[in-house]
Amino acid sequence: MFILQTSSKFLYPQLFTRRNRSIKKQYATIRYLHDKNNEKKIKFYVVNRYILYLKDYEKHIERRFPNAVGLYRSFMDGTKKFIQDVKLYYSIVRSLNKKVKSLPDLTRKELELFDQMPRDMLKLTPILFFSALPFTNYVIFPLIYFFPKQMLSQHFWTLQQRVDFNRSFLHERLMHNKPIFRHLQEQLVRLKGHELYKPWEEVLGKIGSGVQPDVEEIIDCKDLFVNDPYNLNYLRGSHIKHLLHLHNLNTFFWFRRKRLFEKALLLKEMDSAIMREGGIHNLPVEALRTSCYIRGLNPTNMKNEDMINWLNKWIKVSRAIDQDSVSLLLHCPILLGYNEPSNWTLIYAYSRKQIL
Template sequence: MALALRVARFGSIPANCWPRDRRRLLHLCSSASDKRQTAFCSRNYATKPEAAAPPQIKRNVAAEITSVGKVIYETGWDANKPIEKPKMQPSSSSCPPPPKKPDDEKRKDLDTLKSKRDQMRDNMQDYIFTRYFNYVKNYDKVLEKNFPKAMQLYRVFFDGVKDFFGDMKRFLKIARIANDSPQGIRALNRQELELYMQMPRDMMKVAPALIGCSLPMVGYAFFPLVFYYPRSFLTAHFWTPQQRSEFQSYYMKRRLGNNKDVFRCLQAKLKATASHPKHSAFANILGQLGSGTHPTPEMLIDVKDIFADGPYSLLGMSRKHVKNLVNLHGLPSSIFKRHRLHEHAFLVHYMDQAITREGGVHNLTPDALRYSCYLRGLNPGGLNSEAMIEWLRKWVKVSTSIQGEHITLFLHLPILLGYNHPNNWKTIYGKCPT
């Protein structure tokens, strides 16, 4: 193209310049044709073509860099910013997008799904717990069917523990009332006084059994041992009705076995009271007991002063006499026997006063009558309610007519009112007195 431009330029030149320019033009044409032929030959026949040198291009590098930076600044391009893909324009032939639901409908749908899930979860939980509780309830029946004796012992022990802890809570409440009240123990009623007197003994008796059964490894061997000797390790809370009757008869017989020893101690100290104004009256009472009869309550009230001091007082009695009285009342043996006798006498005395406040002996239930007779030294086995009421009225009459200094008279009432009772005599000797 450069050659054609030159030819055109030469065509416009004047004639006088043509020879000189013609020679130059011919020289250029010949050199161009030689170069083209040489390149063609080298391209067709050369075994190893030589790489053509790249054209030398002169650039203004500073200007190019400046222009590129200007473009980047104007477009706001950032290398850390993620590249956004161009959004495709929906074609006219595609389906129109579905209409969007409002937010309220979406919330309702979500709430419906959540409520269904919660309802399913609640139904599953109710089903699982119902099946579990039914299995536990029926499991007792399965064990009772396969192991009747073991389940009977288990039920007795479980019910005993429940009754024991119930009485213990009542005892703590009663003890708090007795300590806070200005009247003290006298503010309690008959049932509260009975529990207040009996519960400490039961707690001391059953504590080793409960502790032994609760131990991890010892409990498996200690539990059968406890039920093999229920009279020694357990209290009335854990006994069956048959065991209660048997054990009460056993303890009653053991207590009544001390009647004769106490009576002999009274006879032995009779001469020491020869100077007392009531000596002859009391000697007459002892004679009645020896002959198989009992003195009346009025006779006992008349001789109450003989027990205020002297050999029949609490501090004047011999150790043997005190020990026999402790065994007669069924008290646990300890070092402070006189203190135990003093405490026991006043508790029973307050019970008698409570019976009087509550309307009298005839208002007691049959179970309360039997327990009251058992506590005071009369075997209630085989006695009807009238016989028990009659005997308890005599006891309460004497008990409510004495004061604190006559405490030993109260302690000897089981002998003075029940020594020759047919029921006691039969319990000791197996036959009624002749």
């Protein structure tokens, strides 16, 4: 048997050579795959360890610099929210310009965004522009950390900051209530002999004595806001300026009365949108508070029922006026909110802080 195998090896040398080559080739392939598998394992191990290191390093940074990390994340999240709102705002503007939609077609949220975004964009565009430049973060981030109210919008604020800053902004607006009320009183003399002189005198007298007039009494005097002396075209410059501050509008000299007129129409459309969407009682709590802030009422510590009742009064006036008497709606923060306890609490609280 051994003789036959040996002889066959010598008789057929090519057959044995091919077999040895095949075995060597299979062994080389197996070894290559084994080495490659080990290489993958090593790469996977290195990458995995690197990721774990980064996670640990991130936690280390958070422990060492929690405020800086929190500020950075808030800034990035706020930027994303701001960009989303900018896109929605320009979508609304484009629809309005192309006559695809009109103001009555917009929802309450869209109308509020349409009202607020120009101010936010004016404030944030320079900040976002300079933050994108090299090395400016060393200046920008400390500034927005120490002055978030002045340099950022609500997209970047925490929940507590929103409450605090909204109250602060409303306080600044409410400080113009008294000058506007004084202007209303000064023009009363010019109405002597007018059929609405006595009813209007009673309305102003109630407000001046700390009593809130009835909504019906205010609506009955709306014709005084159609012509002289309370129509927008007849108001004195200082009166106009205080109204601009009260409604959170810029006070640039050009087109001031037009801005107030457009603001009044926008407020009226917001009121209509609320009623289209089910009424005030269907608004979420946060939307209730926002609606009060927009219209000049401090909702802090107010019950939902009180906010709803006040907004119902506002909307009752809003539905009773037209474009000729929109000046009345601009004065509703005084006519309906001058003697509201929450407003006086806010005014007194901030005045006391300034004194102390």
